[in-house]
Amino acid sequence: MSASLLQEALDDGRFTVTAEIGPPRSCETERLREVARMLKGYAHAFNLTDNQAANVRMSSMASSLICLQEGLEPVMQMTCRDRNRIAMQSDIIGACALGVRNVLCISGDHQTFGNHPQAKNVYDLDSIQELMVLRRMRDEGTNWSGETLPQPPQLYLGAAANPFADPFEFRVTRLAKKVEAGAQFIQTQCVLDIERFRRFMQMAVERGLHERTHMIAGVIPLRSHKAALFMKNKVAGMSVPDHVVERLRRASDPKEEGIRLCVETIDEMRSIRGVHGVHITAIAWEDIIPRLVTEAGIRP
Amino acid sequence: MIIAERKPLAEVLSMLEGARSIAVLGCRSCTAICLAGGEKEAKETCEAISLHSELKGRGWEVMTLTVERACEKEFLEPLVGFSGTVVSMACGVGAQVVQEMCPDARVVPGVNTSNMGAPEGMGVFTEKCTGCGDCVLHLTAGICPITRCAKSLLNGPCGGSQNGRCEVSPDTPCAWDQIVRALEMQGRTDLLETNVPPKDWRPSRSGGPRRIVNQEARPGEAENEWRGKA
Numbered sequence: 001m002s003a004s005l006l007q008e009a010l011d012d013g014r015f016t017v018t019a020e021i022g023p024p025r026s027c028e029t030e031r032l033r034e035v036a037r038m039l040k041g042y043a044h045a046f047n048l049t050d051n052q053a054a055n056v057r058m059s060s061m062a063s064s065l066i067c068l069q070e071g072l073e074p075v076m077q078m079t080c081r082d083r084n085r086i087a088m089q090s091d092i093i094g095a096c097a098l099g100v101r102n103v104l105c106i107s108g109d110h111q112t113f114g115n116h117p118q119a120k121n122v123y124d125l126d127s128i129q130e131l132m133v134l135r136r137m138r139d140e141g142t143n144w145s146g147e148t149l150p151q152p153p154q155l156y157l158g159a160a161a162n163p164f165a166d167p168f169e170f171r172v173t174r175l176a177k178k179v180e181a182g183a184q185f186i187q188t189q190c191v192l193d194i195e196r197f198r199r200f201m202q203m204a205v206e207r208g209l210h211e212r213t214h215m216i217a218g219v220i221p222l223r224s225h226k227a228a229l230f231m232k233n234k235v236a237g238m239s240v241p242d243h244v245v246e247r248l249r250r251a252s253d254p255k256e257e258g259i260r261l262c263v264e265t266i267d268e269m270r271s272i273r274g275v276h277g278v279h280i281t282a283i284a285w286e287d288i289i290p291r292l293v294t295e296a297g298i299r300p
Numbered sequence: 301m302i303i304a305e306r307k308p309l310a311e312v313l314s315m316l317e318g319a320r321s322i323a324v325l326g327c328r329s330c331t332a333i334c335l336a337g338g339e340k341e342a343k344e345t346c347e348a349i350s351l352h353s354e355l356k357g358r359g360w361e362v363m364t365l366t367v368e369r370a371c372e373k374e375f376l377e378p379l380v381g382f383s384g385t386v387v388s389m390a391c392g393v394g395a396q397v398v399q400e401m402c403p404d405a406r407v408v409p410g411v412n413t414s415n416m417g418a419p420e421g422m423g424v425f426t427e428k429c430t431g432c433g434d435c436v437l438h439l440t441a442g443i444c445p446i447t448r449c450a451k452s453l454l455n456g457p458c459g460g461s462q463n464g465r466c467e468v469s470p471d472t473p474c475a476w477d478q479i480v481r482a483l484e485m486q487g488r489t490d491l492l493e494t495n496v497p498p499k500d501w502r503p504s505r506s507g508g509p510r511r512i513v514n515q516e517a518r519p520g521e522a523e524n525e526w527r528g529k530a
Contacts, residue, residue, distance in 0.1 A: 080451070085498060107458045110450050110468050121451065128455040129498040144498065162459030170480050173492055174456045181495050189459060236460035236467030 004101035005073045006045040007156040009277075009300070010185060010214040015270060016277030017298050018075060018187065018216060019043040019289050021067070023058035032063060035286055036070035042293045043280070044300050045073040045102055047187070051082065054114025061091060064100045075158065076100045079108025084124035085133060089143050092134055096153035104158040104187065105130040128181045131157055135182030159183035163200035164193060164239035172203040179213045186213050187279040190220040192231070193239035194268055201274050210274030217269040218279045221262040221288055225249035259292065266296040301418065302330040302391045303425045304337060304411040309348050312387060315408040319360055321384030322349060324410065326366030327394050334425050336411045337389025339366040345387060345410055370394025376401045433503025433510065439491055441482035448475035454496040456480070 002008040009016045024032055048063040064074035107127045111119045133144045141152040159178040191197045222228050225248035232240035251257035269275050282288050293299045324346040332338025346364035353360040367375040370390030383404035388395035392413035399407040415427035430447040446452045450468045457476030460467025464477045483489050
């Protein structure tokens, strides 16, 4: 039995689409609802980020609930940066009570990148330990300390993987550790360096990981060569080949070129063994998602 | 050793409002080695405070004294009974023990105590240990991920590790990159395959202020009797 619609789609072997929604920076509930209505039907599930880049935003749990109310399937992201194991388990029980099923377990961007660099970080758990704790709650029906949960949470657990971070060989080992800890689906960092991603997937397939988890490849539409350069130089753990920057720089209409590039990347991802879907991150450009999904021919 | 750095003079001076008799206390242990609060730095601070007093007509009496280890009471005997202001160039531990030994004095910090670390090169000091109370160095090739990873991760580098550098700063090596490479060199990559479960933080600061009792060093019954404390 599936815990969620996302799990159902992936377990059915459908090429699955997830997309990212950045919650608003204040109580702009109506704006979030508008984005949700606009995107409804264009992805199997939508990730609600957890204070992404360590900037304060509406909580991922509240945003997930608003998406649920609008008829979208949420993936609630939960970082290890801001919560200890008590708050995590409590939030999971709360989120489940509200109808959230998909949870993405991540370390989280370090607070020095955000608007509160003075903050104390938590990191009581790391993302792998977070998976271990949530899986125990679901499968063993106890909290981490072993106390019985009369009604355990129903969860579909995910994690992130970054094939473009170093040390490269360890990245597949770390993916295996996440699968071992309970990750049922994996969303990767945005793929712009397709060659490196192919090598990563080949190594993952050699270890049989694609049969133990569902791999969802990250894709991103870039608006300009400046956006590409920013990703290359300023975003930790990104690999942006020079030919991508050049292609956008030379284009007469960089935005259109960015969309073409993203659709091509989605096509490439569909041809890679072990890839079960794509995750679209269109930062502050969410209204392009319907067109991307339609042009790539992957609308659910 | 404990790493500290000097507070800016202006900040130290701002703590001395209303003072009359001032003793600048240096320590010959950790803060001397990290060039923050040894005899030399204590003398410099003493001279600077005297000069300020003269120029501004404060009328402060300033003297300096450097002890072997400010965190051990026996070395602080010369200060007992002092009731003026002590500018402590010792670490935060030393400053508190000085206050215990001189309850009538006002102890102000002349340094910012930072961490437990080691000299890395001339004038460079790097944090190495957080004192988490449950050492895992045998699993991590002798490199502490609790201290040297910005996120204290226990299961490998986060997605921000690139070219051996930490996402937080290009000046900071990624501790997990170092651990992975060291374990490869030692032929112990098997350690990287195992999931490390959530850590017990009770032996760390999360269990409240810590107190360690070494029973072997405690006076036994016979000794207590001999000392008349039985």
